Amino acid sequence: MSLSRRQESLRGLILPVAILLAWQVLAWRASTPLFPGPWQVTLSIWKFYPQIVGQIGYTLMRAASGFLVAAALMIPLGILLGRLKTVGAIVEPIMDMLATLPPPAVIPVVMLFAGTGDAAKISIIAYAAAVPLLMNTYEASKTLHPMANLVARSLRFSRLETMLRIDLPASLPMIATGLRLAVASALLVSVTAEMLLATNGIGVFIQRQQENFQIANGLAAIAFISIVGLIINNLVFQLEKRWLFWHYRSSDTHGNG
Amino acid sequence: MAMDVVLSAQGLTKTYGAGKDALQVLGGISFAVNRGEFVSVVGPSGCGKTTLLFAIAGLQGVTSGTVTFNGRPVTAPPKGVAVVFQDYSRSLFPWKNNRDNVAFGMARIQGLSAAQKRDKAQEMLDAVGLAGFADKYPWQLSGGMQQRVAIARGLASQSELLLLDEPLAAVDAQTRADMQDLLLDLAIRFKQTCVLVTHDVEEAVYMADRVVVLTRRPTVVDHEIVIELGKKRDQITTREDPRFLAARHDVMTSIRGQRAHAPASAA
């Protein structure tokens, strides 16, 4: 138990290093461009990073636009539906049904309506991000503690004021969960949509590499996606920690654990 | 009367951290518990009662000193010691019903079939007055009833020593009085040796044959006092008994005195 921190983090390195080594050895033994090792992937990253970064840029722009559209529409709608209990109760099963539909399955239909341009892709992304956002916001707003309502009434807030100043902040922790799911969903759908309705973006880049049997380049692109995803996840986490510290603080004292 | 020592603590010290941040909680605690005795250990808030209890139970090591149970040193949880924790809602297992929770207390008793364990568990639930609740789950019961399940589990393990870690601190006052009497009855009925750790002076005196009074940190035994009220106690007459009042006064003075010359900022 009295391992120093250094020793412990060194031990933590054993597994990743072992996996990289095993992968490299397997790749050497296979010695085919269809099964590149980490070294070839590193070379590909070095050669292609300007191109990869450019293509990821297109992908992220579209993902961000779709995501923002969804957030702007769905968070207010979710809070409103949570307030209007009857309408919410009727709409809830519809949300549940939409939630079980894999977002990529919508791509063919949107393609028919909106073609294959940016507008089509952004609408698909917006749809994909909308479902988790709407569901989580609605759920949070619906299950709000009745105490909050009493406080609002004693302060003589109007309905709009109540929603803005009490419902919204109180729902934020669950909205944050929805946001994280929505980010993942938006990324997933942008890459899929690009591959089906291609013009540019990282999905197209990966597909080209596949068509040219350049597996190492494709893996290099995947490595970039993974790092971008990691950065975005961390960013969301940091924002959550800054803005929702009260939630974590109070669940520390009252939570079970 | 020949004394049969079940548990003995000799010079227990415990220091958390090292160097400048070192915090000495136990300063050399020694006391003993005899077979069949009900001993209360009482001390001011923050005096390391839980640390002491965990050391006796073998759940946590000490810095120096030894705990012996039946003459053997305690380094890990020994066979024959059961603990009833204060936090009943977390010490019971919500995925087991009450009978299975109690039967789980016999998990390591060999030579008992599953059916025998079930019967024994039912018997213990009867003893704590929960005969009809065997098939219910802990979370379907009130706090006081949950703690009775935990007590039944402790009794079912057929341990020579039952450690009670503030078992009644989280229940309401009325339930608390009932539970005190229940615990006393059970202790007599099963000839159970008990150590009750608490910060409640009244409870310590009311329950115990002997009270071990602790000082503030670094904690040592201030003094011990034998409560000569007989085994049978009564919520009304015992609490009015001059001997009870005298003992209560003695312990209270000692503990309040401890607090008085503690620095004002001490937690």
Next chain:
Amino acid sequence: MDGFSAFALLLRFRALVSFLIIVAVWQLVAALGLAPEKYFPGIPAIVSGFLGMVANGELAAAEWRTLLRAMLGLAGASLLGVGLAILSDISPAFRRGFAPIAALIQPIPPAAVVPMAVFMLGLGPKLYAFIIILVTVWPPYFNGVAALASVSDIQIRSGQMLGLSRWQILRQIKLPAAMPEIFAGIRYASTISLIAVVVAEMLAGHDGLGFLLVRKAFAIRIPEVYALMFVCAANGLVLNAIVNAARWQLAGWHLRMTGQPA
């Protein structure tokens, strides 16, 4: 009083009610010609498209493959995820080593992996197993690690006082205590596994619902496309029901404790 009970009845069957509302609104939009009929067929057209696919057997074949892939993938990913979580709980070195790997692989969308994986694994079951597990294993894993780490100290100590070994404490106390949270992860994983299958079939496939969806769309068989989307959503319900049944078996106490219906 009468109005009130009618309303209560409405709420009780609200799933049916809202389904009927969707159907009605859909049919109204189609009948009024608010959207081009070519892209927005009426309900009868969709139903007949659905029946047509049932009749010629293509729906059953595709549906069976997709659902089987999703179920097997989910089961494999759940077992693997929980296994990795247990390993992380036992060995801090493994946990530290695995955490960065998990953090890097977890954000990769399945679509990005499909083209590369086709080369290495072909178009058979290996491809689907790889893709589904790669994206589905994380919720059970992360939830498992968190839940095992946060099992109440007092529960573990109670186990120690009863003389249980480390392994018994893991099996009899920590795993049951962690089960509800693990199942929350598996439930989310079931959604992802379905997405992963459909994406993989769309991009790499030569069979399954995802493939059929794309083929029908390119052939402009619109009613069929909508019917297939409906089947996709129904699959989500099927997987959900399976996960719930397993959850009731393994963590039913928690559902009863929190008063959730089965």
